[in-house]
Amino acid sequence: LEGIASPEEITIVLWGLGAMGSELAKLIMEKKWIRIVGALEKRPEHLGKDLGEALGLGKNLGVVVSNDPETVLRDTRPDVVLIATSSFVDRVYPQITQAMEHGANVITTAEEMVYPWTKWPDVSTKIDRIAKEHKVTVLGTGVNPGFVLDTLVIVLTAVCAEVYEITAVRINDLSPYGPSVLRSQGVGISPSAFEEGVRQGTIVGHVGFTESISMICARLGLKLDRIEESREPIISKTHRETPYVKVSPGNVAGCKQIARGYVNGKPFITLEHPQQVHPESENVKTGDFISINGRPSINLSIEPEIAGGIATAAIAVNMIPTVVNASPGLATMASLPIPAAVLGDISRTVSRTKPL
């Protein structure tokens, strides 16, 4: 049963049982070196159920879904709390703090936590201070932000004597996603409704450009002047359809989002993330593309793009041993040892005594 951990296993409380939380739970259950000892979710339909039932696994796991974090954290004293409840710092900050105060490390898939220092400097300072007081480490990660358009870019620059400009593009397919993601990207609506949605803030698109650009500049030792960001509708020429949305020709198939980070008054980093349903219907190939204009220049392609949901769950889980072993504080992917898949049984090699 998940709930009962051996002394060698890293114990996890999972906070949030939405799409990402469920993916995380299933992945953790495959791994011998980690164990879920608690599950938190405020939506009433899961409350009091066994986690296995809540996830639709048809078996009990010995972990009851609760909406009482104080009791769960106190009773289970987990090594790590995995938080997958929101994209935004102001939403996850109280949860992170509560976990830290119970002596738990935190990994969150909240996009803004990948590099919270730019948008949320005061909150970041507080998280860093509380983490150090409690000798725990806090990390935000995911496939993007957290990997494709930032960590991977940073790592590639390591073989460059000079970097003049960086362009990175992630072209993906929104077809597998549910109604809330499709709505936040404006899929299926008219171009004018899209423009209105961008103005009103209901069409958010991708959350993470500020975080990715800031993290790259910070790691490369550059002072970022400013970031410019735009969201344009991808107008469909074809009829496109998913179980959740129909797109007529002339309406919006997705959102093309572009952000530009300026250094010394000039564009230094351009990130593009056109997201749409059925890109193949207009012969758009999906992929991740990084182009570094430097000495040497580097042109990287990953085709198709690294698959979203499973990759975010994987990197969050793979970072667990690194976070457990890391120096206390608010960490980023750019401050920690190089990330890697955890394939063996690593529990024996994880020290629970933090350095410094």
Place this chain on the structure above:
Amino acid sequence: LEGIASPEEITIVLWGLGAMGSELAKLIMEKKWIRIVGALEKRPEHLGKDLGEALGLGKNLGVVVSNDPETVLRDTRPDVVLIATSSFVDRVYPQITQAMEHGANVITTAEEMVYPWTKWPDVSTKIDRIAKEHKVTVLGTGVNPGFVLDTLVIVLTAVCAEVYEITAVRINDLSPYGPSVLRSQGVGISPSAFEEGVRQGTIVGHVGFTESISMICARLGLKLDRIEESREPIISKTHRETPYVKVSPGNVAGCKQIARGYVNGKPFITLEHPQQVHPESENVKTGDFISINGRPSINLSIEPEIAGGIATAAIAVNMIPTVVNASPGLATMASLPIPAAVLGDISRTVSRTKPL
């Protein structure tokens, strides 16, 4: 002048003024945050000359080339010694030790030092112990081994929930290289002379497969059973020519080297590195290719391949601040924070007090 460092600059002694040492020297001179305070080379033609003259720069740098490491290390007390004298651990080990005993961190481009634990476990243990005694850090790095076929592979696996098998291929062009590299790859000779050279050990090919495969397995938490390695001649169908070699049709254009790392009795990592002069003459496209069969699978291409010489110099220089700040001991690219280009003036942010 190079020889006089401000208190904020990281000071470097460069050991070895061959092709790589010269590339390193020129790169360091471009950077404001590091300064060469000593240069060591045993070849007599450079001895007693100013480093600028030895490098053919037509100006003096205020650093005299010496063959007396003891005096140079004692008088200059560098933060880091950069060693580019040999590919092999038994050759660089005494130099590394001498540098450590003078309190210097070490970065070397010696291929076997990228992950010396497999071929040289006792020497590795000794280096690690001496490094900790003197509170310094030792790192081997380069474009390959050190980056393309190991560090980059490791980083990519971070978004994988499972990795079933890894294949990585680096196809490059030997045309820019000089006679010693061409000879070690068997370029220009007959197929039978090639076979004989492989038997005699004069055709070494690429040094680094054992190191790359071992480092990947170590970081992923897998126990490596064994490595199989082969070297095959690339027989030319065309006439190929460089300033240093002529290849007739039927003779050897280069060396195709393959290594396979086995885990649980099955091939887990295959690395291929076909190196030849003028691959374009038979429509072979150069590039770096990484294919991970996993969940998700990842197919990465970098075309053309990351340029060799400058990339090795760049990563060695870019790792300097990380090594200066790292915990003492024998480090690897897989144990240190993610690498990155150093673009700003980072000297102020480098702490010379080592953690733990």
